[in-house]
Amino acid sequence: VKVLLELQQLFQYENLRFLGKGLLVTLQVAGITIALSFFFGTLVGIARWSGHWLLRRLAGAYVEAIRNSPLILLILFAKFVTALPAMTAGIVAMTVFTTAILAEVVRAGLNSIDRGQWEAARSQGFTFGQTLRYVILPQAIRKVIPPIFSQFTTVVKDTSFVWVIGVEDLTGKGFVILGRYASTAQFFALFGAIGLTYFVLCWLLGRLATWIERRQSWLSY
Amino acid sequence: VERFALWRWERLLEDWQLIAAGLGRTVATAGLALLLSLALGVLFGLLATAPWRPARILNRLYVGMIQNIPLVTLFLFFFYALGHFKLYPQAMTIGVVGLGIYHGAYMSEVVRAGIQAVHRGQLEAAFSQGFTYPQAMRYVILPQTIQVVLPPLTNQAVSLIKNSSVLAMISGYDLMHTVDSWVAETGHYGPGYLVVGLLYFLLCFPLATLARRWEERAAKARGEVRAQ
Numbered sequence: 001v002k003v004l005l006e007l008q009q010l011f012q013y014e015n016l017r018f019l020g021k022g023l024l025v026t027l028q029v030a031g032i033t034i035a036l037s038f039f040f041g042t043l044v045g046i047a048r049w050s051g052h053w054l055l056r057r058l059a060g061a062y063v064e065a066i067r068n069s070p071l072i073l074l075i076l077f078a079k080f081v082t083a084l085p086a087m088t089a090g091i092v093a094m095t096v097f098t099t100a101i102l103a104e105v106v107r108a109g110l111n112s113i114d115r116g117q118w119e120a121a122r123s124q125g126f127t128f129g130q131t132l133r134y135v136i137l138p139q140a141i142r143k144v145i146p147p148i149f150s151q152f153t154t155v156v157k158d159t160s161f162v163w164v165i166g167v168e169d170l171t172g173k174g175f176v177i178l179g180r181y182a183s184t185a186q187f188f189a190l191f192g193a194i195g196l197t198y199f200v201l202c203w204l205l206g207r208l209a210t211w212i213e214r215r216q217s218w219l220s221y
Numbered sequence: 222v223e224r225f226a227l228w229r230w231e232r233l234l235e236d237w238q239l240i241a242a243g244l245g246r247t248v249a250t251a252g253l254a255l256l257l258s259l260a261l262g263v264l265f266g267l268l269a270t271a272p273w274r275p276a277r278i279l280n281r282l283y284v285g286m287i288q289n290i291p292l293v294t295l296f297l298f299f300f301y302a303l304g305h306f307k308l309y310p311q312a313m314t315i316g317v318v319g320l321g322i323y324h325g326a327y328m329s330e331v332v333r334a335g336i337q338a339v340h341r342g343q344l345e346a347a348f349s350q351g352f353t354y355p356q357a358m359r360y361v362i363l364p365q366t367i368q369v370v371l372p373p374l375t376n377q378a379v380s381l382i383k384n385s386s387v388l389a390m391i392s393g394y395d396l397m398h399t400v401d402s403w404v405a406e407t408g409h410y411g412p413g414y415l416v417v418g419l420l421y422f423l424l425c426f427p428l429a430t431l432a433r434r435w436e437e438r439a440a441k442a443r444g445e446v447r448a449q
Binding site for chain 2 (some may be wrong): 051064067068069071072073076080081151157158159160161163164171175178184187188191194195198199200201203204205206
């Protein structure tokens with residue numbers, strides 16, 4: 001009975017609202033990061049794959065430098081060296097990091113497209129840009145949808161890093177609450193709830209990936 | 222530019238022993254966690270491909286849970302949960318166990334894919350020669366997966382080293398935490414973070430390059446020529 005009372009205290013309306021706000025922050029950081037890094041990742045991926053030597057070198061240096069540094073470091077760097085507001089710093093750092101990873105994925109997709117596709121499109125009078133935009137990219141992206149979405153899942157999980165610079169996301173809010181309700185039952189209930197929330201978010205992303213893949217494979221026939 | 226002024230770098234050089242100690246702990250933690258995650262990866266990779274349903278379900282539970290829950294949550298959970306049972310392990314122990322369990326799940330997916338890439342006929346051939354299932358796995362199937370799984374496993378090792386920095390969030394006295402405390406104390410954010418970034422890069426880049434070499438070699442062996 002004592003446990004029930006403790007849990008009732010923990011999951012009272014104000015606390016749930018408080019956690020909900022954290023969830024919104026998590027969703028916001030993840031959503032903006034995913035949108036921006038998908039866009040920039042595609043650009044950097046194209047640059048790295050392109051024949052232009054300078055673009056290729058620059059993109060290569062960027063990808064190698066970022067892929068080999070920890071995300072937490074980038075977040076701390078963005079916060080304390082550039083003096084951006086905390087949430088912006090978190091989003092910028094996560095975008096810079098995820099862009100590098102997605103660029104590699106996009107490049108792998110581009111590499112897998114047969115040269116004949118280029119020649120066919122160009123022979124039909126498509127310009128370079130048109131060929132890339134309407135013929136090559138759609139096929140390349142379609143091929144790498146699973147790794148792209150698995151990276152999106154990682155983004156959702158990694159949003160929990162922004163708590164290190166004081167952004168109160170789901171994890172951060174959870175810890176504020178944990179400071180006030182610290183009994184064993186409350187601790188496990190709260191952690192279970194937070195873990196479950198992340199799990200549901202990531203699981204939904206996975207379902208979305210499967211759905212898009214299936215719909216696209218159906219469309220292409 | 223003032224953030225990167227020369228005198229700030231001098232102060233960093235004076236305290237090099239502090240940073241070296243942090244680096245040492247990061248390397249030790251990552252090394253031990255790597256061993257644990259490899260062991261878990263092979264074990265659960267075998268469970269994933271076992272002809273026994275409960276084993277596959279066990280693997281799905283482990284991998285499904287880890288892939289959808291943040292490492293931070295896992296660390297914080299271990300850090301605080303054990304306190305409720307009057308256990309207070311060192312942060313490094315939590316680092317080894319947490320990182321090992323986390324990356325073990327990803328590695329088991331790699332091992333599973335590697336096993337599934339070996340032709341089924343190999344297993345049947347081994348059975349026909351009187352091998353038991355464990356023997357067939359040990360002597361016939363697993364050795365053939367090595368070339369396939371080595372590059373992605375090495376990439377996982379790189380991720381593991383990078384993720385060891387998450388220990389900083391539970392005061393792990395690792396490289397990230399050491400330097401982060403140092404910059405908070407001295408205010409030399411620029412040099413501190415650049416140096417720590419360089420150190421992580423030096424740890425990760427050789428491994429990442431090795432993985433790519435192996436990948437290219439394997440692709441060439443399979444006869445795939447990349448149009449570039």
